[in-house]
Amino acid sequence: MKLMMFSKHLQSMPLAQTAKVVRELGFDGLDLTVRPAGYVEPSCVATKLPEAISILADAGLKVPLLTTAFTSAGDSGARETFEAAATNGVREIKLGYVRYEKFGKFRATMDRMAADLDDIEKLAAATGVRANLHLHSGDHMTALAPVVWWLIKDRNPKAIGAYVDPGHMAVEGGREGWRMGLDLLADRISLVAIKDLAWEQVDDPALGKPRWQSRIVPLRCGIVPWPIVFECLRAIGFDGWMSVHSEYQGKHTWKDLTVPELIEQTRDDLDYLRTAMASRFF
Numbered sequence: 001m002k003l004m005m006f007s008k009h010l011q012s013m014p015l016a017q018t019a020k021v022v023r024e025l026g027f028d029g030l031d032l033t034v035r036p037a038g039y040v041e042p043s044c045v046a047t048k049l050p051e052a053i054s055i056l057a058d059a060g061l062k063v064p065l066l067t068t069a070f071t072s073a074g075d076s077g078a079r080e081t082f083e084a085a086a087t088n089g090v091r092e093i094k095l096g097y098v099r100y101e102k103f104g105k106f107r108a109t110m111d112r113m114a115a116d117l118d119d120i121e122k123l124a125a126a127t128g129v130r131a132n133l134h135l136h137s138g139d140h141m142t143a144l145a146p147v148v149w150w151l152i153k154d155r156n157p158k159a160i161g162a163y164v165d166p167g168h169m170a171v172e173g174g175r176e177g178w179r180m181g182l183d184l185l186a187d188r189i190s191l192v193a194i195k196d197l198a199w200e201q202v203d204d205p206a207l208g209k210p211r212w213q214s215r216i217v218p219l220r221c222g223i224v225p226w227p228i229v230f231e232c233l234r235a236i237g238f239d240g241w242m243s244v245h246s247e248y249q250g251k252h253t254w255k256d257l258t259v260p261e262l263i264e265q266t267r268d269d270l271d272y273l274r275t276a277m278a279s280r281f282f
Contacts, residue, residue, distance in 0.1 A: 001192075001230075001238070001277065003270075004029030004064055006245045007039055009262055015039055015052055019059035021263055026270060029062040031243040034081055035069040035096070042068070042077025045084045053088050063088075064241045065191065069096035073119035086127040092191060092241070094132050094163055095120070098141040109141055114151055117160065124159035132161045132190055135181070137168040137197075137214065144172060145181025152188055161190030166229045167197045167222065167245075171214045174223055179232060186236040194273065195245040196222025198254070216253040219269045219276075226272075227279035244269065 005027045010018040018039075022030055032052060034040040040048045053063050066085055070078040070093075085093060098113050100106060117131075124131045133142050133151065142148050145164075152160045162185045169178035182189070197214045198221060204211040219226065246266040248257040257265060 001233070002028050002064075002241050003194075003273075004031045004062070004241055004243050005266070006031040006067070006193075006243050006247075007033050008067070009246055009249050010259065011037075011039060012259055015055050016059070019056050019061055023059045023061055025263070025267060027061065027244070029064045029241065030056055031065045031067055031094075032056075032063050034066045038067070040066075042070075042081055045077060045081050049081075049084045049090075050088050053090075063090050065092045065094060065243060066090055067094045070120075071096045071098050071113075072116040073123045078120075079123060082123050082127045082129050082131075085129045090129065092130050092132060092161075093124075094134050094191075097134070097136060100139045100141050100143075106141075110147065110151070113141055117151060117155065121155050121159045125156055128158075130159055130161050130190060132163040134163040134193065135165045135168055137171040143168070145169065145177075145184050149184050149188070157188055162188045163191040163193065164189050165193035165195065166224050166226075167193070167195040167216070170222075170224045171197050171199075178224075179228075182229075182232050182236070189233075189236065189238055190240060192233065192238070192240070192242040193245055194219070194242050194269075195247060196224045196226075198222050214252075216247050218254075218265060219272045221254075226276035230277050230279070244273070 005022045007030050032039055034042060034045055040052055056063055068081055120131050133148050135142050135148060137143050148162055166178055169181050196217055196219045198217045199212045199214055201210040202213055246262050248262045248265055
């Protein structure tokens with residue numbers, strides 16, 4: 001299994017500086033944002049992506065994955081991004097998110113997603129760049145593994161894949177749901193996201209009692225049983241790229257870290273992660 005770092009929370013730095021930091025931390029690659037306000041804007045991906053890849057290569061980093069906001073092949077810049085990825089040797093793209101917006105609309109939204117994936121699948125197959133659905137907890141249509149499986153099960157595995165995220169999966173299925181999800185998606189898993197979450201109680205007068213909400217926390221502190229996760233990944237033969245998401249900024253994390261603090265927290269996460277990856281539980 002190989003490690004890359006998600007670039008979202010390093011975007012306040014020039015890409016060359018980010019590359020230096022990420023390489024010094026010990027990563028082999030960078031999960032590059034190609035979306036509005038990302039390192040590469042989709043409107044100029046044809047020229048800016050090769051420049052970004054060159055900067056990262058100079059630091060000894062690969063670009064295994066482009067993180068995008070596209071949910072349809074017809075979205076502005078989608079075709080150009082797939083084509084630029086293919087031209088520059090990037091074989092994986094993360095799609096954007098479709099929201100579950102209103103009770104009673106789940107099936108209709110899922111059907112619309114399936115129709116959009118028909119066109120994305122054709123574009124992915126034509127360019128040789130796989131499009132991946134990221135499992136994300138909360139009001140996202142890809143929050144549940146069975147939904148992702150239904151959306152991709154009859155599609156070309158070289159064109160459409162599952163980007164599993166044990167942190168989000170544990171939020172939605174904290175006892176055994178995350179493991180069942182990995183089992184269900186086993187032969188379609190192309191990428192793994194690394195982050196951890198925890199639950200906390202907050203007062204909610206509208207409910208008349210406290211409610212629980214999730215927060216992103218360091219890998220040492222969250223609900224994900226990482227050594228067991230890695231045993232499951234080894235059992236299904238996964239040996240691909242994993243993207244470490246150091247999402248320690250903003251209201252959804254346990255602390256709002258500065259970039260230097262985030263870098264140091266990532267260093268500690270990696271120390272724990274390497275120990276967890278080497279553990280044997282079964």
